[in-house]
Amino acid sequence: xxxxxxxxxxxxxGFCDHTSGIPGEEIHQHYADLLNNAGTILYGRTTYxxxxxxxxxxxxxxxxKAMDEFAVAIDKIPKIVFSRTLQNVDxxxxxxxxxxxxxxxxxxxxxxxKDIFVGSPGLIVALTNLNLIDEYQLCVHPLIAGSGLPLFxxxxxxxxxxxxxxxxxxxGAIILYYEPLKNSNSPSA
Numbered sequence: 478x479x480x481x482x483x484x485x486x487x488x489x490x491g492f493c494d495h496t497s498g499i500p501g502e503e504i505h506q507h508y509a510d511l512l513n514n515a516g517t518i519l520y521g522r523t524t525y526x527x528x529x530x531x532x533x534x535x536x537x538x539x540x541x542k543a544m545d546e547f548a549v550a551i552d553k554i555p556k557i558v559f560s561r562t563l564q565n566v567d568x569x570x571x572x573x574x575x576x577x578x579x580x581x582x583x584x585x586x587x588x589x590x591k592d593i594f595v596g597s598p599g600l601i602v603a604l605t606n607l608n609l610i611d612e613y614q615l616c617v618h619p620l621i622a623g624s625g626l627p628l629f630x631x632x633x634x635x636x637x638x639x640x641x642x643x644x645x646x647x648x649g650a651i652i653l654y655y656e657p658l659k660n661s662n663s664p665s666a
Contacts, residue, residue, distance in 0.1 A: 480592045480611040481582060483601045484511065485628065486650075488618055492625030493598050495527055503646045504616065505543035511614075512550035516591030519582070522560035524597035529568065557581065559600060579607050598628055606633050612656050613638065619649035 486504075487493045512518065520528065534548035556571035559578055566573055574581045582604060585593050595601055595610075604610050615628075642654035 479516065479586050479588060479590055481586055481604065481609055482592055482594050482612045482614060483596075483604070483610050484508075484594050484614040484616075485596055485598065485601060486616045486618060487628050488620045488622040488625070490621045490623070491627050491629065492622040493628045494622065494625035501646070501648045501650075502541065502543040503648065504650060505541075505547045507644070507646070507652075509543065509547040509550040511594070512547075512554045514591060515554055515594050517555045517557060517585060517593045519593065519595040519597070519600055520556055520558050521597035521599045522558065522563055523599075525556065525558045525560070525563075525566070525571070528556075528596075532568065557585075559597075578603060579609070582607075582609050598626055598630075602629065602631055605629075605636065606631075608657075610657060612641075612654065614652055614654055616650055616652045 485493055486495075528551060531548040531551045534544060535552050538545045538548070552568075553570060556566075556568065557574050558566055558571055559574045559581075563573060576584070578600070582593070586609070595604060601610070637658045638655035639658055640653060641656050644652040644654075646652075
């Protein structure tokens with residue numbers, strides 16, 4: 478069974494606006510390696526459209542090794558896009574979800590393949606509320622944004638997480654690896 482892993486960048490105060498992080502070579506390399514070892518990534522429409530930027534880097538490399546390798550990795554990985562408004566996607570490695578989210582993700586998790594990643598705030602919340610996330614990889618940047626899109630907006634129940642690993646980057650960002658404790662939101666837990 479495949480794991481569903483929520484992997485996202487955020488600020489110390491919990492916002493996940495893509496312009497708030499402090500990207501660097503180490504972080505780009507980390508995510509390129511992550512994508513190269515993943516089976517699928519799930520996006521919502523907004524994040525998918527933001528990620529299309531990397532297609533331009535693929536066509537016109539920056540000369541920065543980690544950024545260019547990330548562009549190759551994001552291009553290769555199969556992407557499933559959940560959207561109520563997109564009628565089609567033209568990125569060769571992407572397709573629109575053809576079932577509701579719970580059905581689609583549950584079927585993906587049953588397949589034998591590499592892990593599934595989800596990188597959109599809205600999908601992370603929806604999949605958290607469905608108890609489908611097996612691990613959270615939260616890359617916390619040393620920055621207080623003050624405002625933006627809060628990551629865990631609209632979570633319906635308390636969820637207890639267990640810290641299973643950390644990874645620190647030279648620029649001060651840290652990835653916190655958490656697993657949700659099963660049934661942590663039940664009264665008897």
